[in-house]
Amino acid sequence: MNFLPLEKNLMKKLFAIAVCLALIPCAAQGAPRNAPRGAPRSTPRNTPAARNTPAPAPVAAPATDPAPPASGTPTFSTTYDAAMKGNLNMQRLLAVGYSSTPLEGQIIDPVQGCAWFIVVSNSGSKDLIPADASNQKLFCGGLTGTFLATAQTEAKRLLKQVYNK
Secondary structure, X not given: OOOHHHHHHHHHHHHHXXXXXXXXXXXXXXXXXXXXXXXXXXXXXXXXXXXXXXXXXXXXXXOOOOOOOOOOOOEHHHHHHHHXXXXXXXXXXXXXXXXXXXXXXOOOOHHHHHHHHHHHHOOOOOOOOHHHHHHHHHHHHOOOHHHHHHHHHHHHHHHHHHHOO
């Protein structure tokens, strides 16, 4: 499959955006864009006042800690740790988080979600339910080619690490 035309089009758009963004600060310093040609600049560049005016100091963002998750709400790190220790429910929660509803500190990653659904389905747990197989079909069924192969490879790695399978 040839992606070259798509890449060229994308590069043209990115270049146009970059040029536009580069021009915005210049326009803000000079005459308005719709001003007639030769109109005076709102902030003259080469006057003693303009040259001697110090640049504004950067404003630091206030140092605030993010609010802790509500009591009893699992975070990504605690869920991941428990999942790696073989906790089936935490593996399910991790898989759902990667697939559609991320936990605190987790990002959506369909490949990882599929991998964890495969881990759940192949855990050998007596607590497996029909929804585990259905979830694997649902969330892995949308992946194709390299994405599905990557998920399967990751699932094998995780199964070996968690269950020594």
